[in-house]
Each structure stands twice: as structure tokens, then as C-alpha cells.
Amino acid sequence: MAMTLTQQPTAELEASLKAIASERRLQILEWLKDPKAHFPPQEHGDPDEHGACNQFIVDKLGVSQPAGSRHLKVLVDADLIIATPIKGWTYYRRNEEAIHALTSRLSNDL
Amino acid sequence: MAMTLTQQPTAELEASLKAIASERRLQILEWLKDPKAHFPPQEHGDPDEHGACNQFIVDKLGVSQPAGSRHLKVLVDADLIIATPIKGWTYYRRNEEAIHALTSRLSNDL
DNA sequence: TGTCTAAATAACAGGTTAGTTATATGGCTA
């Protein structure tokens, strides 16, 4: 096989873990598994393709707009969700590859 | 089958994640995979059975004694390592069951 | 071009984390 998976350094693992070590952000990731089930219908941006929009997520979190946006930014910075701006709104979806890479590494290395 | 794994609440998952979201504590868990390979020989407490003693871990971390002990306490409180006091020393080993339960849950739920 | 609005940034407060040094605790051991 000779799979040469160059492993990210421990510092990046720590960053990913800090990103998910938050009830709010775990909740966001959970909601984004099925945006149509958890958020109202939206005009632009197919929920299945692009995810849910910033406002819906912020509202559902029940925090202020800047607080919600910052939680989303933490997840984006950790590469666990992907942002897509469309016509003035920003949609967020899970980065399933990165999430799987993280859980795999934890299963193997922790 | 009917496996009724009563799932711990999200708050506890957050606590476990916070416990491992630290380079220092990830390092400790890594060392404890093979105490004999990472720490000097110790008089009491079989490394394979009880793990490595507080002092060795603190020394290897390179922080003060209270700082090191507190990192260990965080991992103990999260049930990820197990403390065994023997003749005045305290030995720490990995709680493989709990660690596996955590990585399993993350693989399934994240 | 000018306005509207979603999202980002700034500035601040309160709580938590991680480090320090100093001190207390408590079980061995002589």
C-alpha cells in the first residue's frame, strides 16, 4: 500500500479540537448534517449543496449576530465547514472530508 | 442487537474535548501509551500496570509541579486517565475504554 | 449612483485557562 498520509502537526490537531470543544459549535455541525430539516426554506443557495445561511444559524443559536458569526468563523478557520457567499448571503456546509480526517486521526492516534 | 448505549449528554462531550484540546495533554496521553519507552525506570508501580508517576510526567512536560499536576487532574476529571497512589507516589495510566468510547462517539456523531 | 442589508470588525466586560511562586497536606519511613 505505502499510504503516505503526511500527518498534520499536533498544533493543528489541537486547533481542530478547540474548534469542536464547544456545545454551540457541536450544535452547528449537527444542524448542518441536514439543513433542510433544521432551517427554514431559503431563496438562494440549495441547502443540500451550499448549506444554511448565516442568519438562520445565528438565529437558531440564540446569540447576537457577531457572536454567531464568530462561531462560524472558528469552524471555517479549522476547515470543518465551508462558506459560500451568494448574492449577499453566506451559506455554510460541513466539510465532510476534513471532519472524517479528524475523527480518523483521533481513532488512530488518540 | 438492540444495543442501548445511553449516550452521554453533549455537555460531557464538550468537557472531554476540552480536556484533549491541549498540546500538553495530548502529549501526556501519547507518552502514556508506552510509559517504559518514555520515562525512567521507577521503583514502585509497574509501568505497564499503573503507568508513569506524577514527577516524571511533570519533569518531561517542563512546567512547574502545580501546572503539571493540574494538567493531569484535567485528564483524570475527564476520566481519560486513571490515577493510582502507591507509597506516596501517584501513577497515571490511560483509560483505554473511555478513550475508545470518545473516539467512537466522535466517529459516529461528529 | 445611491441605498439597503448581510456579514465582518471594533471595542469592551466577565469568565476561564495556564502559567508562576509559596504554602499546606498527608502518607511513608526512620
Added chain:
DNA sequence: TAGCCATATAACTAACCTGTTATTTAGACA
């Protein structure tokens, strides 16, 4: 039982996190 030594606790500081309100930015569109 007296002292010692490993560990825990206390007290403090600096940095970080999460929330707030106010303001800025920038794309859409009329």
C-alpha cells in the same frame, strides 16, 4: 511520633474565550 517528600491547594497574573453593542464594509439592486 517526628520528619520528609510527593502532591495538592492558594493566590496571583497574563492571555484567551465568549458574549455584548456599535460601527464598518461590501455586494445587490433599484
